[in-house]
Amino acid sequence: MSRKNGFIRNSSVVGILVAMVLAHCFSIVVVMPLAAQEPTPPAQDLEKVFPKKPPYSPYAGRNFPERVYWGDTHLHTSFSMDAGAFGCRLGPRDAYRFAKGQEITASSGQPARLARPLDFLVVADHSDGFGFFPLLMGGDPKIMADPQGRGWYEMIQNGQGSAAAIDIITSFGKGTISKAIFPVPGTIAYQGAWEEVIKAADEANDPGRFTAFIGYEWTSNTGGNNLHRNIIFRDDGSKASLIEPYTTQKPLGSDNPRDLWKWMSGYEEKTGGHVLAIAHNGNLSNGRMFPIIESFTGRPIDREYAETRALRERIYEVTQIKGDGEAHPFLSPNDEFANYERWDKGNLDLTEKKKPEMLEFEYARAALRNGLKLEQELGVNPYKFGMIGSTDAHTGLAAIDEDNFWGKVSSSEPSPERATHPFIKTANATIMGWEQTASGYAGVWATENTREALFDAMQRKEVYATTGPRMIVRFFAGWDFQAGDANTRNPAAVGYAKGVPMGGDLSTAPAGKAPTFLVAALKDPIGANLDRIQIIKGWLDSSGQTHEKIYEVAWSGDRKLDTKGKLPPVGDTVDVPNATYTNTIGASELIKVWKDPEFDASQRAFYYVRVLEIPTPRWTAYDAKYFGIKMPPEVPMKGQERAYTSPIWYTP
Amino acid sequence: MFEKLLREPIVHFIALGVVLFLLAGQARHAGSPESDKIVVTSSQIESLAIGFTRTWMRPPTQEELKGLTDDSIREEILYREAMSMGLDRDDTIVKRRMRQKLEFLTEDTVAQGAPPTEQELQAYLDRHQNQYREEGRLTFEHIFFNREKRGKSAATDAEAVLDRLKGRNGSHIELDTLGDAFLLPFNLVAQSGGQIGQLFGDPFSKRLAQVTPGQWTGPIESSYGLHLVRVDEQIPGNVLPLATVHDAVLREVMNERRRRALDVAYAKLQQRYNIVIEPPTPPAIAEKR
Numbered sequence: 045m046s047r048k049n050g051f052i053r054n055s056s057v058v059g060i061l062v063a064m065v066l067a068h069c070f071s072i073v074v075v076m077p078l079a080a081q082e083p084t085p086p087a088q089d090l091e092k093v094f095p096k097k098p099p100y101s102p103y104a105g106r107n108f109p110e111r112v113y114w115g116d117t118h119l120h121t122s123f124s125m126d127a128g129a130f131g132c133r134l135g136p137r138d139a140y141r142f143a144k145g146q147e148i149t150a151s152s153g154q155p156a157r158l159a160r161p162l163d164f165l166v167v168a169d170h171s172d173g174f175g176f177f178p179l180l181m182g183g184d185p186k187i188m189a190d191p192q193g194r195g196w197y198e199m200i201q202n203g204q205g206s207a208a209a210i211d212i213i214t215s216f217g218k219g220t221i222s223k224a225i226f227p228v229p230g231t232i233a234y235q236g237a238w239e240e241v242i243k244a245a246d247e248a249n250d251p252g253r254f255t256a257f258i259g260y261e262w263t264s265n266t267g268g269n270n271l272h273r274n275i276i277f278r279d280d281g282s283k284a285s286l287i288e289p290y291t292t293q294k295p296l297g298s299d300n301p302r303d304l305w306k307w308m309s310g311y312e313e314k315t316g317g318h319v320l321a322i323a324h325n326g327n328l329s330n331g332r333m334f335p336i337i338e339s340f341t342g343r344p345i346d347r348e349y350a351e352t353r354a355l356r357e358r359i360y361e362v363t364q365i366k367g368d369g370e371a372h373p374f375l376s377p378n379d380e381f382a383n384y385e386r387w388d389k390g391n392l393d394l395t396e397k398k399k400p401e402m403l404e405f406e407y408a409r410a411a412l413r414n415g416l417k418l419e420q421e422l423g424v425n426p427y428k429f430g431m432i433g434s435t436d437a438h439t440g441l442a443a444i445d446e447d448n449f450w451g452k453v454s455s456s457e458p459s460p461e462r463a464t465h466p467f468i469k470t471a472n473a474t475i476m477g478w479e480q481t482a483s484g485y486a487g488v489w490a491t492e493n494t495r496e497a498l499f500d501a502m503q504r505k506e507v508y509a510t511t512g513p514r515m516i517v518r519f520f521a522g523w524d525f526q527a528g529d530a531n532t533r534n535p536a537a538v539g540y541a542k543g544v545p546m547g548g549d550l551s552t553a554p555a556g557k558a559p560t561f562l563v564a565a566l567k568d569p570i571g572a573n574l575d576r577i578q579i580i581k582g583w584l585d586s587s588g589q590t591h592e593k594i595y596e597v598a599w600s601g602d603r604k605l606d607t608k609g610k611l612p613p614v615g616d617t618v619d620v621p622n623a624t625y626t627n628t629i630g631a632s633e634l635i636k637v638w639k640d641p642e643f644d645a646s647q648r649a650f651y652y653v654r655v656l657e658i659p660t661p662r663w664t665a666y667d668a669k670y671f672g673i674k675m676p677p678e679v680p681m682k683g684q685e686r687a688y689t690s691p692i693w694y695t696p
Numbered sequence: 697m698f699e700k701l702l703r704e705p706i707v708h709f710i711a712l713g714v715v716l717f718l719l720a721g722q723a724r725h726a727g728s729p730e731s732d733k734i735v736v737t738s739s740q741i742e743s744l745a746i747g748f749t750r751t752w753m754r755p756p757t758q759e760e761l762k763g764l765t766d767d768s769i770r771e772e773i774l775y776r777e778a779m780s781m782g783l784d785r786d787d788t789i790v791k792r793r794m795r796q797k798l799e800f801l802t803e804d805t806v807a808q809g810a811p812p813t814e815q816e817l818q819a820y821l822d823r824h825q826n827q828y829r830e831e832g833r834l835t836f837e838h839i840f841f842n843r844e845k846r847g848k849s850a851a852t853d854a855e856a857v858l859d860r861l862k863g864r865n866g867s868h869i870e871l872d873t874l875g876d877a878f879l880l881p882f883n884l885v886a887q888s889g890g891q892i893g894q895l896f897g898d899p900f901s902k903r904l905a906q907v908t909p910g911q912w913t914g915p916i917e918s919s920y921g922l923h924l925v926r927v928d929e930q931i932p933g934n935v936l937p938l939a940t941v942h943d944a945v946l947r948e949v950m951n952e953r954r955r956r957a958l959d960v961a962y963a964k965l966q967q968r969y970n971i972v973i974e975p976p977t978p979p980a981i982a983e984k985r
Binding site: 110201518533566569570631632633 | 789840842872873874876878879880881882890895919920
């Protein structure tokens with residue numbers, strides 16, 4: 045029951061499809077002799093009810109999502125123990141105010157404001173040790189009585205906050221935080237923190253204008269390997285307050301995603317509410333995020349795992365401040381854009397180095413490929429996920445524009461030193477401050493800006509990721525798109541009428557037909573022009589091997605594909621010393637109908653879109669200019685920002 | 697050797713400390729014997745037990761309760777000794793905490809005072825109208841002309857379509873056939889200037905706000921190209937009624953009272969002090985970067 049309600053109840057797209065199917069049925073009914081008791085009404089009467097001609101008003105009957113809503117599903121505040129340790133003093137209320145476009149004072153004391161407000165925000169603080177930091181900072185007696193707690197307290201008092209923070213995070217990763225001092229579900233401190241989170245979200249939620257979701261992050265991090273998931277509630281505090289967040293510390297919690305999924309079912313059964321889970325940073329999981337062999341049992345994943353994961357984790361956070369996780373050059377050597385904002389030195393706390401064989405189980409494209417293989421074996425595809433971006437900022441500030449980047453943690457808020465200080469350093473490797481990625485946001489095609497509509501859109505995967513710019517991307521697949529559909533005045537109307545949107549499914553190919561795609565992108569209204577649209581296809585061949593191929597679909601200017609199907613670069617207008625670029629190259633809009641030229645109806649496949657902007661200055665260039673500093677030569681100063689849509693799958 | 701030691705300033709310092717310590721002890725012992733008495737009341741023990749129960753989700757055992765009691769006595773004794781030695785002086789954390797407690801006391805009197813009347817809230821709202829103003833909203837339709845596709849003729853094409861729309865004399869023209877493909881909606885309902893700016897760019901939004909409603913006009917420029925527009929409805933922005941923003945105004949009024957009470961209380965206290973600010977010695981001023 046809960047499944048059905050979860051994402052079908054408010055789904056207008058499903059409504060349209062049902063209406064279209066019904067309309068079809070009735071046109072058949074009119075022709076066929078009816079074996080009903082009622083006398084058959086004259087055909088012309090029925091035509092009045094179901095007219096052949098479209099309605100006078102071209103907008104009547106249109107109930108598909110016309111607007112994309114922008115947000116961040118993953119923001120930490122001082123309620124997260126590590127954020128607090130790194131100096132964050134802003135709580136959930138501040139975070140929502142900032143996301144709504146108000147100016148606030150950042151933890152570093154500087155005034156901060158977004159160029160444009162967001163449409164929605166999820167404050168997702170770590171459930172383990174919820175509210176630990178406010179207690180630690182306040183010198184809670186229970187914490188002071190513990191040698192470890194007292195030690196951290198004194199370090200912070202003596203100005204060694206970041207050393208304390210790293211020790212807290214490492215200790216948490218190793219599971220060596222003293223049980224006596226860690227707020228756990230069931231205690232007053234813990235319940236109080238959860239109530240605060242709920243209250244802040246319910247107060248900030250303003251249906252139609254701004255959506256504030258209740259949420260938290262389940263931070264499975266055993267051995268420093270990132271298996272984190274963000275949990276988002278469709279519901280308000282009347283349901284969310286009936287439970288407490290799930291943690292990873294035994295005996296109350298668990299670090300195994302299977303147990304999290306059980307907790308999610310438990311919540312839905314107990315309250316009649318709905319929750320979803322979004323995993324992130326496979327790149328820091330050291331081969332564990334998208335397993336074929338479960339790290340917890342050492343056995344191959346089974347059908348139950350696949351079914352539950354496909355149900356519970358329908359979208360994945362593919363890009364954020366700790367690196368981009370779409371594709372890796374080791375896995376995609378022919379993809380010249382795969383080497384984007386790469387974080388591949390080790391696991392989350394750099395206690396274990398990366399090995400090349402881990403990458404296949406960390407990056408989204410490889411997981412989508414393995415999903416096809418697993419579906420063949422298990423009958424269910426566990427990795428049939430849509431894609432979004434989010435920040436994972438620990439500052440209370442969802443600010444990742446290149447020219448307005450407030451960093452991963454409060455100690456990396458704008459300063460002349462932030463780029464050249466190590467972000468994390470162990471015996472294994474060092475990640476420098478400049479390696480932080482100013483990324484990303486989630487674009488959601490929803491019918492309105494409410495918790496219900498946005499949640500349902502996420503569940504049907506009608507979402508896409510961007511590394512920050514708010515470009516508009518449409519992606520539809522069907523069997524009958526014609527070249528002319530790209531020239532109609534409202535491509536979305538054609539898209540929904542003749543196909544399925546991003547996140548959808550195609551099956552049973554009509555004889556002799558290959559899938560056709562309508563794809564369109566519009567630049568960010570205050571951002572850079574577009575370089576190109578690519579469609580990335582993955583498929584499973586008859587021998588059980590997976591493959592991928594990148595097709596150049598639409599591009600700016602009069603560039604020509606070379607014999608290998610590669611497109612020459614768009615050019616580069618970036619003036620690094622002044623941190624500027626011009627829109628004299630690229631296109632503001634790209635639209636195209638594309639047909640898969642190598643379709644084999646017997647092979648499982650997925651298709652997703654990557655949209656590239658022209659090169660623009662990276663945040664390090666803006667920093668260098670503002671602070672008048674010189675970055676070391678290895679620091680990248682520009683990049684091509686991008687969007688990744690949810691795939692559309694073909695299943696024979 | 698010993699004489700040399702006697703001349704060392706550090707030795708003088710330590711000796712002076714010892715003398716002060718002994719004197720302080722003497723002074724206290726000379727006081728009333730009550731100051732040496734520590735009574736742990738039954739209600740104090742009860743509150744220790746409640747604190748324990750809250751933390752551990754079970755009541756303390758006899759032994760644990762004794763431990764808690766002993767520890768609270770120990771804390772009290774060390775606290776008194778530390779205070780008598782003046783260890784609280786020049787300690788930033790203690791100072792800050794004391795200031796906070798005093799400010800809390802002042803704030804408490806505000807919270808316990810009579811709640812603001814509706815008239816007071818209304819008066820505040822009247823004084824701060826700009827903070828509670830709802831933005832004006834527009835409902836409009838538009839037709840898009842893509843400059844990348846049409847080049848220089850985009851503007852003349854748009855004007856030709858505008859002439860057709862103006863000269864149609866009531867005859868129906870299918871809007872869906874005019875202009876170019878566009879990914880944003882063609883009719884937008886009750887959107888604020890900010891929302892329109894986010895979709896089309898701020899200059900477009902500002903121009904649109906100046907347009908006379910009810911007729912096709914343009915072309916006006918957005919981040920994407922040219923648009924003919926027809927504003928169908930202007931919903932003027934207005935000050936929100938108190939009923940709508942009651943809680944927000946109440947919060948602000950209480951906040952204002954709190955701030956004022958703190959300032960008034962401080963001003964009174966400040967009068968009792970004679971404040972001398974010495975000019976900073978040159979090295980204490982940061983050098984200009």
